[in-house]
Amino acid sequence: MNTDIQEIISKTGTERNRLLPVMQEVISRNNYLSETAMRDIAKAFDISAAEVYGVATFYSFIDVSRLGRNVIRICKTISCDLKGKTDIINAIEKHLRIKLGETTPDQKFTFLQTNCIGWCHQSPAMIINDKVYTELTPEKAIVALEEWE
Amino acid sequence: MQDKVHITINSKEFDVDKDLTILDAARINGINIPTLCHHADLGIAGNCRMCLVDISGSHLLQPACATVVTEGVEIQTNTRRVRQTRKELISLLMSEHDTNCLRCPKNGNCELQDLAAEYGVDGNDYIQLSADYTIDISSPAIIKDDSKCIRCQRCVRTCEELQGVNALAVVNKGGELRISTFLDKPLHYVVCTNCGQCVNRCPTGALTEKNYVADVWNAIDDPSKHVVVQTAPAVRIALGESLGYPAGERVTGKMVSALRGLGFDKVFDTNFTADLTIMEEGTELLMRLKHALTGEGKSHGALPQFSSCSPGWIKYLEHEYPDLLNHLSTCKSPQQMFGTLAKTYYADIAGIDPADITVVSIMPCTAKKFEAQRPEMTDSGFRDVDYVLTTRELGHMIKEAGIDFDSLEDSSCDSLLGAHTGAAVLFGATGGVMEAALRTAWEIVTGREIPFTNLDVTPVRGMAGVKSAAIKIENALPAWSFLEGVELKVAVAHGLANVKTVLQLMKKGEADYHFIEFMACPGGCLGGGGQPIRTTPEIRQSRMDAVYAEDNALPIRKSHLNPEVLHIYKDFLGEPCGEKSHHLLHTSYTARGKY
Numbered sequence: 001m002n003t004d005i006q007e008i009i010s011k012t013g014t015e016r017n018r019l020l021p022v023m024q025e026v027i028s029r030n031n032y033l034s035e036t037a038m039r040d041i042a043k044a045f046d047i048s049a050a051e052v053y054g055v056a057t058f059y060s061f062i063d064v065s066r067l068g069r070n071v072i073r074i075c076k077t078i079s080c081d082l083k084g085k086t087d088i089i090n091a092i093e094k095h096l097r098i099k100l101g102e103t104t105p106d107q108k109f110t111f112l113q114t115n116c117i118g119w120c121h122q123s124p125a126m127i128i129n130d131k132v133y134t135e136l137t138p139e140k141a142i143v144a145l146e147e148w149e
Numbered sequence: 150m151q152d153k154v155h156i157t158i159n160s161k162e163f164d165v166d167k168d169l170t171i172l173d174a175a176r177i178n179g180i181n182i183p184t185l186c187h188h189a190d191l192g193i194a195g196n197c198r199m200c201l202v203d204i205s206g207s208h209l210l211q212p213a214c215a216t217v218v219t220e221g222v223e224i225q226t227n228t229r230r231v232r233q234t235r236k237e238l239i240s241l242l243m244s245e246h247d248t249n250c251l252r253c254p255k256n257g258n259c260e261l262q263d264l265a266a267e268y269g270v271d272g273n274d275y276i277q278l279s280a281d282y283t284i285d286i287s288s289p290a291i292i293k294d295d296s297k298c299i300r301c302q303r304c305v306r307t308c309e310e311l312q313g314v315n316a317l318a319v320v321n322k323g324g325e326l327r328i329s330t331f332l333d334k335p336l337h338y339v340v341c342t343n344c345g346q347c348v349n350r351c352p353t354g355a356l357t358e359k360n361y362v363a364d365v366w367n368a369i370d371d372p373s374k375h376v377v378v379q380t381a382p383a384v385r386i387a388l389g390e391s392l393g394y395p396a397g398e399r400v401t402g403k404m405v406s407a408l409r410g411l412g413f414d415k416v417f418d419t420n421f422t423a424d425l426t427i428m429e430e431g432t433e434l435l436m437r438l439k440h441a442l443t444g445e446g447k448s449h450g451a452l453p454q455f456s457s458c459s460p461g462w463i464k465y466l467e468h469e470y471p472d473l474l475n476h477l478s479t480c481k482s483p484q485q486m487f488g489t490l491a492k493t494y495y496a497d498i499a500g501i502d503p504a505d506i507t508v509v510s511i512m513p514c515t516a517k518k519f520e521a522q523r524p525e526m527t528d529s530g531f532r533d534v535d536y537v538l539t540t541r542e543l544g545h546m547i548k549e550a551g552i553d554f555d556s557l558e559d560s561s562c563d564s565l566l567g568a569h570t571g572a573a574v575l576f577g578a579t580g581g582v583m584e585a586a587l588r589t590a591w592e593i594v595t596g597r598e599i600p601f602t603n604l605d606v607t608p609v610r611g612m613a614g615v616k617s618a619a620i621k622i623e624n625a626l627p628a629w630s631f632l633e634g635v636e637l638k639v640a641v642a643h644g645l646a647n648v649k650t651v652l653q654l655m656k657k658g659e660a661d662y663h664f665i666e667f668m669a670c671p672g673g674c675l676g677g678g679g680q681p682i683r684t685t686p687e688i689r690q691s692r693m694d695a696v697y698a699e700d701n702a703l704p705i706r707k708s709h710l711n712p713e714v715l716h717i718y719k720d721f722l723g724e725p726c727g728e729k730s731h732h733l734l735h736t737s738y739t740a741r742g743k744y
Contacts, residue, residue, distance in 0.1 A: 035332060038331070038332075039743075039744050042743075042744065043743065047315065048314065048315030048316065048318070048331070048340060048744075049331040049332075049339075049340075049743075049744035050315050050316055050317060050318035050329075050330050050331040050339065050340075050744075051315050051318050052331075053318060053320060053329075053330075053331050053332055054318030054319050054320050054329075057320040057321045057322075058319075058320075058321070058322050064332070
């Protein structure tokens with residue numbers, strides 16, 4: 001078993017209600033849940049790997065495919081849309097030379113959309129990893145990216 | 150009266166038990182409320198909303214399956230609003246459903262199709278949203294077609310609650326919600342045991358067995374092929390349901406006539422090899438006991454010995470508890486013993502080149518399709534069993550051939566691999582392998598009949614999920630003196646969730662049994678994944694009654710007295726667990742991954 005997961009589980013225990021905290025901790029370290037991570041978690045919790053996969057895919061912020069080191073999630077919901085999220089998307093796509101849903105070849109960024117993140121009053125908004133960026137303009141979005149380059 | 154509540158359904162008054170759901174209260178009183186996600190064997194999901202009813206005190210319609218009756222509640226199951234809501238729901242399901250019903254294996258036996266007909270839904274109310282799906286045909290037993298899935302999650306609950314396997318799970322959410330496996334891997338590459346319990350409960354054609362009817366017709370119609378057929382004990386007590394008979398009707402004689410009518414060259418019986426299995430597995434158990442108690446002889450494996458007839462159970466053990474595989478009897482299942490003997494013993498006597506023999510099995514089981522294709526099942530020098538059909542597929546063939554089943558005369562199986570005893574028939578019910586083994590092993594050890602009235606070993610009968618019995622051996626014959634005074638402890642578990650319970654006890658050292666019968670399916674083979682759809686506890690009980698009636702009706706009820714079994718040992722096999730048996734009738738197992 002992966003030593004990271006062993007270490008996490010040694011702190012959380014393997015009660016069924018600890019499943020999500022374990023996943024969140026793995027995500028905070030590795031960005032995504034790998035196939036082996038899910039198998040290891042299933043084994044430790046004595047549940048099926050399909051169940052782990054089912055829980056993981058329910059949550060938007062638990063990814064099961066490999067992501068770049070920094071994850072950009074731009075809000076796709078209506079307020080941000082009205083305030084020009086499309087322009088922001090275009091600017092980021094042009095700057096990173098990838099499309100939405102893709103990861104840069106150097107694994108530095110993955111660019112995703114997300115449902116409402118609760119910043120409608122300061123839309124358009126996005127988050128990079130855990131940091132929120134609001135009232136975006138194309139220029140501000142590029143400056144935000146540069147913080148993580 | 151305090152355990153009862155007074156309710157009104159459609160202006161009629163009823164006193165019903167206070168813990169009932171509205172659905173049950175209505176059904177008990179002859180009022181039908183349609184359902185899709187609800188199933189008598191499973192926990193309540195309440196996700197399909199088909200059972201919505203109008204109840205007093207609520208401005209919203211409430212799901213009858215998930216709402217408990219309360220004192221004085223007034224329920225309306227037939228208002229304009231209820232009917233229109235249900236119709237709307239069916240229309241919406243249809244808009245995401247592949248409605249090419251004529252190409253669906255469940256055509257004519259589909260709960261969604263029935264409801265669409267009842268509510269006059271033609272599938273044209275909304276634009277079709279059914280996307281392109283890849284049909285999962287990876288498994289030799291089960292086909293999963295998401296374009297037919299209505300996400301009722303019966304399969305997920307079956308796999309979890311009844312089987313404890315969780316090969317299927319709900320993945321994603323909202324409009325993207327799907328029923329899938331670990332990382333969407335094909336069914337053949339995950340922990341699926343092929344038990345087919347999900348197939349038995351799927352209301353639509355999303356989960357079906359892989360159909361081999363066309364291959365069997367091809368073999369029958371090929372003049373160069375000599376096609377022999379075997380039928381498992383649980384087929385004869387359920388086939389009738391596919392042909393319009395009530396559950397529990399025994400159709401053994403007519404089934405044999407129908408098989409001849411279909412064009413099989415020889416109609417044999419898996420019951421013959423069930424009796425043979427008892428000889429082999431019983432002997433194996435006695436050898437394991439001898440080694441454990443006296444240290445004599447070679448070790449044939451650990452105690453408790455596990456039965457090995459149920460291929461779903463075997464694959465489960467291979468995935469989940471590979472460290473316990475040395476407990477598993479090395480005996481092949483009766484289906485596989487039959488295949489091997491048909492292409493060796495029978496081929497020799499009949500003077501037919503085994504290359505020209507096609508062995509077809511009729512099984513209550515989908516996992517048998519997988520078992521027949523296991524790479525090691527070629528001891529005859531050929532694929533031992535060529536095609537496995539379910540009870541349902543046989544019913545289909547009989548209808549396709551235009552056979553008027555009801556007017557058929559009874560007939561019996563062909564000899565050589567056809568004679569059987571009541572003990573063999575018991576294999577069709579949970580506890581049956583144990584009962585048959587005890588009838589024979591007890592008599593071998595003591596020289597006397599097993600001390601139960603009418604040979605009915607009642608402690609291992611019935612539908613309890615886990616059953617156990619202990620019998621003290623007294624006055625053993627001299628050859629078995631090491632068993633004198635030993636209390637023989639046995640257990641029986643059916644449904645993989647119950648199997649798991651016993652295995653976990655064993656791991657904790659709390660299951661000191663000598664022999665355990667494990668069956669993957671609830672009720673044993675009579676509740677198998679290849680049996681006629683639909684299944685309920687009542688239907689399975691009727692089938693179980695039929696198994697015991699069939700056993701009781703046979704003149705010989707102990708496997709070791711089957712004349713053809715005695716004959717095959719004398720002429721061909723030598724002795725139980727001997728050299729030839731070891732080569733032809735025993736097998737080995739494969740540890741598999743747990744995901």
